[in-house]
Amino acid sequence: MGLVYDYIGVGFGPSNLALAIATEEFAQRSGREPNACFIERKPAFSWHEGMLIDGSTMQISFLKDLATLRNPASRFTFINYLKERGRLEDFVNLKTFFPSREEYNDYLGWAAAAFAEQVHYGEEVINVEPFYSAGDCAGVEVLSRSADGQLLRRRARNLVFGIGGVAQVPAAFAGLSDARIVHSSRYLGGLDGLLGEAAQPRRVAIVGGGQSAAEIFYDLSSRCAQVEATLLLRGSTLKPSDDSPFVNEIFNAGFTDRIFAQSAAQRAQLLDEYRNTNYSVVDLELIEKIYQLFYQQKLRGEHRHRLLGHCEVTAVSTTGAGVQLALRNKLDGALDTQTFDAVILATGYRRDYHRTLLAGLADYIESDAVDRQYRLNLRPGCPAQIFLQGSCEHSHGLSDTLLSVLAMRSAELVAAMFAEPHGLPAREPLRLASASLG
Ligand SMILES: Cc1cc2nc3c(=O)[nH]c(=O)nc-3n(C[C@H](O)[C@H](O)[C@H](O)COP(=O)(O)OP(=O)(O)OC[C@H]3O[C@@H](n4cnc5c(N)ncnc54)[C@H](O)[C@@H]3O)c2cc1C
Incomplete structure (x- = not known):
């Protein structure tokens, strides 16, 4: 054998x-x-x-x-x-x-x-x-x-x-293979090729509202002078992760027994209750840094970086001019089309x-x-x-x-x-x- x-x-x-x-x-x-x-x-x-x-x-x-x-x-x-x-x-x-x-x-x-x-x-x-x-x-x-x-x-x-x-990709991007669209898991390494040497502005969209999206947005906007970064998130705005002590007890090893002992419905309810410890949330300190960055822009009368909330990408097309995103505002249904030189999908994992x-x-x-x-x-x-x-x-x-x-x-x-x-x-x-x- x-x-x-x-x-x-x-x-x-x-x-x-x-x-x-x-x-x-x-x-x-x-x-x-x-x-x-x-x-x-x-x-x-x-x-x-x-x-x-x-x-x-x-x-x-x-x-x-x-x-x-x-x-x-x-x-x-x-x-x-x-x-x-x-x-x-x-x-x-x-x-x-x-x-x-x-x-x-x-x-x-x-x-x-x-x-x-x-x-x-x-x-x-x-x-x-x-x-x-x-x-x-x-x-x-x-x-x-x-x-x-x-x-x-x-x-x-x-x-x-x-x-x-496995990198999770929103439906509008499914099946698309274009070097200008990368998942956050390949952010470093994929980035240099995307931004090029050029001194001219590069429009970069970051799709997602969680920790990775916020980290990439802040990294690009604070480090790359030629980048105009736009954060596209489905939620209304960036929200803080809850890492307060009582809540953090759900990550104690003993909590696994408690979760496992519940019925499927109770477990789903608990997961939902504590979702804001890990999903679509950002460290408060990073949120504050990003807010400071936007404040600085206002002070200088600049509009280089943007945060678009309630925003859903409904279609994607790639042309020589860039990656065109069809956007829908989830609140009022307003439609818009915007073109970017690169798109980073900070959209999680399956x-x-x-x-x-x-x-x-x-x-x-x-x-x-x-x-x-x-x-x-x-x-x-x-x-x-x-x-x-x-x-x-x-x-x-x-x-x-x-x-x-x-x-x-x-x-x-x-x-x-x-x-x-x-x-x-x-x-x-x-x-x-x-x-x-x-
Ligand atoms: C940017 C980032 C930061 C994070 N920070 C934290 C943190 O601070 N704290 C925290 O608790 N969690 C954090 N996480 C969550 C993360 O899931 C865990 O940190 C950890 O990576 C889980 O380890 P793992 O071994 O299960 O999975 P992974 O680290 O993903 O490792 C899986 C490995 O399996 C390999 N593999 C996959 N498929 C195959 C295959 N078919 N054949 C052979 N090899 C394969 C992969 O190459 C990989 O090396 C973070 C996640 C990310 C993305």
Whole structure:
């Protein structure tokens, strides 16, 4: 049957990196050495590299790093990273819980380097199929394609998805492929080509009303003298994210149990109630900076940058002169057409791509539901376990797509796969909750 891994991790972002750490610490405790590997399509570790905007900071305390909440004595804590890099005391002097995004990316890369031998970089997972032994399904076979087009197959008893999101594009932009239209995930890198060397004004539209849209708008308008930036948002204006202490408790690891225990309707209601912690909201400090920028424009009698609220893009056409957007005011229905040299879509991410990758296993998938341990509901006859990270928001809560629960969730996955006596059962089908985003 060849090599069969205990598990294969699909993707190697923070979620599966945290799992690699939890697995290593399990091995040290138990003396058992799980045989695991990870498949990552990027050529090397990086974290949202298209959004490592100068001056951007984390929206989560560094204490919610890859390990601290589970094991403050782990060698993979942010504090140990600082110590090893020789900046611990300097960081203390910053008096902050929120490192720059650049530094956090460096921290994650530092941790990822410890697992270099387990990660197959530059390979994209394209399908998952069952494999058989003596006529019975014995596990899953993961098919991936390397950068040079080579197809590879690896087998495993368990599969853990940590693939993040897929760029979400508004309906009016669907199917359009034009270098002048980029998703925020490719903002840095895509930007230079879009703006060119020219000294003449470049009209840039940013579509979206959340943190990424606001960060890009502020970065362009404060850094690029030739840019005239227009923020197009469906809501009325920029609104602040709620990160006040009582509300922030929804990101505590224990809250996952509370959310999961609710009925689907109650969960949906709770998610809606707390939506303004994460979606279509912006850090208050950034809102204030943007307001200051508009005030400065007024003072100088300039109208270089604009914010258009209640604005919906209804159609897009690309011509030699630019990208033409048909706009509709959602309040009064007024129609307008405006042309831009570049359009940046800060319109979020879809979290359902695992379904495409699991198409080859469709015969064994009972439903979209996952149990408390993030296990997909499979039919009897398939001994594999498939775990989903980052696509269980509506069953496990708003922390599922974020960094807050990584240290604890990774331990839950290890316990579920290796039956560690944590009070967590292995392979016992618990209550299920539909994993679809609806
Ligand atoms: C700009 C930005 C800033 C953020 N800041 C914060 C923050 O401050 N705090 C917070 O809590 N959350 C933040 N988030 C939320 C974010 O989702 C998490 O930070 C984190 O990235 C989730 O980790 P992940 O490993 O689940 O997903 P990702 O980080 O998206 O990693 C998924 C990995 O899987 C790989 N992959 C995908 N498909 C395949 C495939 N088919 N084959 C092989 N590899 C594949 C990808 O290349 C990627 O490396 C931010 C998100 C963005 C976009």
